[in-house]
Amino acid sequence: MKISDIGEFGFIDAIKADTLYHKENVVVGIGDDGAVYTTTPGWQQVAVIDTMVQNSHFIVGQTATWHDVGFKAVASNLSDIAAMGAVPTHIVLSTALAPQMEVDDVVEMYRGIKDICRAYEVNILGGDTVMSKEGVVITVAAFGEIEAGKALLRSGAQAGDVIAVSHTIGDSAGGLDVLLAGQDGYEALKKAHQYPEPQISLGRLLVQHHCHSLNDISDGLASESNEIAKASGVELVIDRDKVPTSDGLKAWAASSGKDIWKFVFNGGEDYELVFTMAPADFQALQADYPAVTAIGTVRPGPGRVLLRHDGGEQVLPPTGWTHF
Amino acid sequence: MKISDIGEFGFIDAIKADTLYHKENVVVGIGDDGAVYTTTPGWQQVAVIDTMVQNSHFIVGQTATWHDVGFKAVASNLSDIAAMGAVPTHIVLSTALAPQMEVDDVVEMYRGIKDICRAYEVNILGGDTVMSKEGVVITVAAFGEIEAGKALLRSGAQAGDVIAVSHTIGDSAGGLDVLLAGQDGYEALKKAHQYPEPQISLGRLLVQHHCHSLNDISDGLASESNEIAKASGVELVIDRDKVPTSDGLKAWAASSGKDIWKFVFNGGEDYELVFTMAPADFQALQADYPAVTAIGTVRPGPGRVLLRHDGGEQVLPPTGWTHF
Incomplete structure (x- = not known):
């Protein structure tokens, strides 16, 4: 089945399970205009963003599988959080998908995203999905926290x-x-x-x-x-x-x-x-x-x-x- | 001059001025692995993300100029923040650019981004720029704040x-x-x-x-x-x-x-x-x-x-x- 067959809401239904690992901080997750979450008093927030482009950053079938594309798109962001000395807490993500892409491949990419988020106990707060005539572009924005004044530069x-x-x-x-x-x-x-x-x-x-x-x-x-x-x-x-x-x-x-x-x-x-x-x-x-x-x-x-x-x-x- | 001529650091130098409108909340802005910022006690945080793809969402020269592409990519995110009843505070953004793109066009797109951020007093905290063989893809993640428990769903x-x-x-x-x-x-x-x-x-x-x-x-x-x-x-x-x-x-x-x-x-x-x-x-x-x-x-x-x-x-x- 192709992504164009199931539409945006079918796509959201296919991927929205198992996205929250620390529910206590999340007021609103996937499904509204924005996600709402709480922060920890005395801590500062860290924000990072990173994009991977098909055939520039990965070639599926040669250098990557869809599962590791999802995993790595998150990993590169969590690494930026680590590079500040912070604890990652949440991500939001945006994917540009080609209409002819197989639904199974998209689900596999999200399995990679969820696997790394589960391993590091990071909430998936929401995202956006758009259609692209070209290859897949995946952008992850990750948030973290660090004790006030302690960020490592x-x-x-x-x-x-x-x-x-x-x-x-x-x-x-x-x-x-x-x-x-x-x-x-x-x-x-x-x-x-x-x-x-x-x-x-x-x-x-x-x-x-x-x-x-x-x-x-x-x-x-x-x-x-x-x-x-x-x-x-x-x-x-x-x-x-x-x-x-x-x-x-x-x-x-x-x-x-x-x-x-x-x-x-x-x-x-x-x-x-x-x-x-x-x-x-x-x-x-x-x-x-x-x-x-x-x-x-x-x-x-x-x-x-x-x-x-x-x-x-x-x-x-x-x-x-x-x-x- | 083409984007491929100036490289990533030349690009960052070209766009990093005039990005902070509320400096008092920003500990670290553009230039490190991540941005660090403070939140307001008693308020909850709102996060949204949205992507625009060239020739899917806009056709430069016909439906759009580079200036309004930048403006609108931010506007759609601030609108999601508005749709929660929240106040926008920061954005991070990621752009996939074609190497043959004119530097002037990129600067014009960022002028649009800065114009709307200035109008709504939203900090530009940082971002990522990657090269794409295809058209431009621009993803903005925006953050806002709302009094605890007041988000409108x-x-x-x-x-x-x-x-x-x-x-x-x-x-x-x-x-x-x-x-x-x-x-x-x-x-x-x-x-x-x-x-x-x-x-x-x-x-x-x-x-x-x-x-x-x-x-x-x-x-x-x-x-x-x-x-x-x-x-x-x-x-x-x-x-x-x-x-x-x-x-x-x-x-x-x-x-x-x-x-x-x-x-x-x-x-x-x-x-x-x-x-x-x-x-x-x-x-x-x-x-x-x-x-x-x-x-x-x-x-x-x-x-x-x-x-x-x-x-x-x-x-x-x-x-x-x-x-x-």
């Missing part, structure tokens, strides 16, 4: 800080490369690309441990670290070989003959966190959350990133790593 | 209520028809289509005057009145000839030979309000705000709409008016 990095990242970097770009090559195996890389995990709990720990600056890695480590350097007016010095990479990525780089550092610095959509904090605070964080790795230090200087490797230093531009 | 209509609408109905659909016909003149109709005015102040008065049910007219009066009837479980009886229409719409219907009631009941995007309230409350409202007209009454019955005209009654389906 890009601009707080200080000379003497440790620079650190969570887990391993470059896996999503590696997974995309595997998928585009139509290669079997490398399931961990593919999962990193299709089902990225927003680092909500780490973001909350970073608030508790007095983190100075924080970004999520949506556009590659080169771009994100440069944003911190520029916003903070400090120089970030990264030791290339300290950046943690997975065995899967090393294997794919070796087997494909590609430069692993391009995946690490230029790839995007890792949705891991890059942050800076005082060395003692970083040690305390590591005791609570071991899957973080120091990759460099912050020093006074122009707002730029230097990359140390093979005994030398080079400026790492936001556009990424090029082997010299 | 579709479901509150009561037998004995007056049904009323604001201003005149059908002008936007008439304006679209004029624009599609390439007809000169009829400026008021064209303005109704391109620069609709969200009825924020009337929504606030409806809260004060104990309105029972409220919808904005985005999909035509037939659809919106049926939503109230169905959500409230009552029968709405509308006197067709009491529905207020403008002189401009009457003139266009006469000159084009088209049925004026199709514009009124089936047309959309008026962004006027349709509401029900006790007769005494309606009289008090009219004293404060004369541009409202009673068009019928609510009675016990199935959740449907009856239309009285020419001495008879017919069921008005959500899909609209057809002459019998």
Whole structure:
């Protein structure tokens, strides 16, 4: 059955179940002109928005299934919430669908949306659905909360800080490369690309441990670290070989003959966190959350990133790593 | 110059000025992973989202300019906020742009966005911009606030209520028809289509005057009145000839030979309000705000709409008016 056969109300009926995970905060959910919800006294609100376009951000049948399109559209937004140190609470979403799209595919996309919202206990408050003659466009706006005055910005990095990242970097770009090559195996890389995990709990720990600056890695480590350097007016010095990479990525780089550092610095959509904090605070964080790795230090200087490797230093531009 | 020439950061630089009209509520605006803002103690939050797709919702050069595309994308969201009786406070927005789009056109679209946000004192908190191979898709998520427990829903209509609408109905659909016909003149109709005015102040008065049910007219009066009837479980009886229409719409219907009631009941995007309230409350409202007209009454019955005209009654389906 096609979307054009069931119409907007049929579509809403098909997807409106199981959308609220914290009903106590929701006064009005799906079904009126707007959603109404309550906020927590003493907390500030965080709002983010992010769009994915079919055949630009995902190619169904090659790099994505409809289920992971829905999952990832929400994940990228929750990652932005995590990158402020906040707790996600609600989403609203808007989808532009092609009339010839199969209803089953739309339901599958919403299953992905609901799966991640359930995992992170985020309410789906409502949305809009329009028809597009072209491919699917999905926009999610997510809201979160953070204790007043505690939001973690890009601009707080200080000379003497440790620079650190969570887990391993470059896996999503590696997974995309595997998928585009139509290669079997490398399931961990593919999962990193299709089902990225927003680092909500780490973001909350970073608030508790007095983190100075924080970004999520949506556009590659080169771009994100440069944003911190520029916003903070400090120089970030990264030791290339300290950046943690997975065995899967090393294997794919070796087997494909590609430069692993391009995946690490230029790839995007890792949705891991890059942050800076005082060395003692970083040690305390590591005791609570071991899957973080120091990759460099912050020093006074122009707002730029230097990359140390093979005994030398080079400026790492936001556009990424090029082997010299 | 093309959008592909200036890149995302050039684009952000081009549009980020003049985005905050109530700075006191904004902790972090454009430029970090998310925006941070404060809410008002004792008030609840309202969230809405709406998408417009090029060549589905607007045809630049025929039904729209880039300026009014931006204006209207925000207006439709503020209208949803008005339809809850709330005060709009912030928006975040996401645009999918074609790489070959002229920078001047994008700036013009943002001028429209800023013009309406300035008029209604709504902060632009941030957004996302992605590239699309196809036409422009613009999604706005808007937030508002309302005194706790005061949100006006579709479901509150009561037998004995007056049904009323604001201003005149059908002008936007008439304006679209004029624009599609390439007809000169009829400026008021064209303005109704391109620069609709969200009825924020009337929504606030409806809260004060104990309105029972409220919808904005985005999909035509037939659809919106049926939503109230169905959500409230009552029968709405509308006197067709009491529905207020403008002189401009009457003139266009006469000159084009088209049925004026199709514009009124089936047309959309008026962004006027349709509401029900006790007769005494309606009289008090009219004293404060004369541009409202009673068009019928609510009675016990199935959740449907009856239309009285020419001495008879017919069921008005959500899909609209057809002459019998």
